[in-house]
Amino acid sequence: MLLISCPNCGSRDETEFHYGGQAHVPYPENPSGLNDREWAEFLFYRDNTKGIFAERWLHSTGCRQWFNMLRDTVSYDIQSIYPMGAPRPDKAAAAPESGTASTAADSTTTGSAAPSIAATSITSTSTAPSTAPSTTQSGTTAPEGATK
Amino acid sequence: MANTTALTGINGLRDIRRSPASHLAEALETGSVPGKVVLKEGPFQTMAGVRVDPSSEEGARIASVTSGLPVRCGEVAGREGVSVLWLGPSEFLVVAPEEAHDSLGGDLIGSLTSALGDAPGQVVDLSANRTTYELSGPRARAVLEKGCALDLHPRKFKPGTALTTEVGNIPVTLWKTGEESFRLFPRASFADFLGRWLLDAMREYASPEVP
Ligand SMILES: [Zn+2]
Numbered sequence: 488m489l490l491i492s493c494p495n496c497g498s499r500d501e502t503e504f505h506y507g508g509q510a511h512v513p514y515p516e517n518p519s520g521l522n523d524r525e526w527a528e529f530l531f532y533r534d535n536t537k538g539i540f541a542e543r544w545l546h547s548t549g550c551r552q553w554f555n556m557l558r559d560t561v562s563y564d565i566q567s568i569y570p571m572g573a574p575r576p577d578k579a580a581a582a583p584e585s586g587t588a589s590t591a592a593d594s595t596t597t598g599s600a601a602p603s604i605a606a607t608s609i610t611s612t613s614t615a616p617s618t619a620p621s622t623t624q625s626g627t628t629a630p631e632g633a634t635k
Numbered sequence: 636m637a638n639t640t641a642l643t644g645i646n647g648l649r650d651i652r653r654s655p656a657s658h659l660a661e662a663l664e665t666g667s668v669p670g671k672v673v674l675k676e677g678p679f680q681t682m683a684g685v686r687v688d689p690s691s692e693e694g695a696r697i698a699s700v701t702s703g704l705p706v707r708c709g710e711v712a713g714r715e716g717v718s719v720l721w722l723g724p725s726e727f728l729v730v731a732p733e734e735a736h737d738s739l740g741g742d743l744i745g746s747l748t749s750a751l752g753d754a755p756g757q758v759v760d761l762s763a764n765r766t767t768y769e770l771s772g773p774r775a776r777a778v779l780e781k782g783c784a785l786d787l788h789p790r791k792f793k794p795g796t797a798l799t800t801e802v803g804n805i806p807v808t809l810w811k812t813g814e815e816s817f818r819l820f821p822r823a824s825f826a827d828f829l830g831r832w833l834l835d836a837m838r839e840y841a842s843p844e845v846p
Binding site: 549 | 798799
């Protein structure tokens, strides 16, 4: 059982929540311009990250609000919880944005000079050193400019 | 929005209205252990679901009808006879006695509806959506703790707070009304299950305590 800390309600059992899939999948700017393959990829294709994964959750039995979470898919360790619409906290250091600096501060412990790769590899090497290269790679291929 | 004029003719139906756990009335009475834990189904209540941005103008108008809106999880606002439970940052449950309903001479739903006006949000008459269980007695907390993961210890869970969570694996709004008394609001379709679940959890307190 995961204990998930809802931004509105505090710590609650996992059974009160619903999983909403990968976060930061941007809606196509021009949906009618996509061919069938591109549209299908937007709808159905998602990363299968081993390591830190950004995902959406809904506190369905409580406040019925959505939020984002950074979770380690290997250890289930919840690294960060942040609002919908905010950028990934472990990417925030690379993209300076004044409004989101506070959300990132508690989760990103590495210096701002080191980009997100450093943060990802530190956490993954601590659990399973052999998987570090692939974890780092999948972490960096997540959509960069996504806002939602 | 509630069409209040349509409600004026339905008073004849009041006499044949049955509560969702009325078939359990006898079982609730025999299953209660006076002095330890007592379970009853509460009377009908008027309930309205309100969705409104509390910081907006329409939020202020709604707040003036209910005498305030709760601002955070667990808080209950309101005045004598009207309570407003926090369900979400912009979602509230207004609870009042049955007589507050527009079909019985009250004006709660109507005044909430007109306070919202055409502004974004909603006021929905949810009076038949949930029933009320009243669980009280020195063992009430122990009964709830068998099926609720929240910290129900009095140092954390104070009288006058209400939390939406799970009890016995079903969604319930749990309102602590006194040091040893709780109100549970399950949706009507869960009333039978929750009633039987609570009776089962209460059963051990009917027997003498094993030292
Ligand atoms: Zn919540």
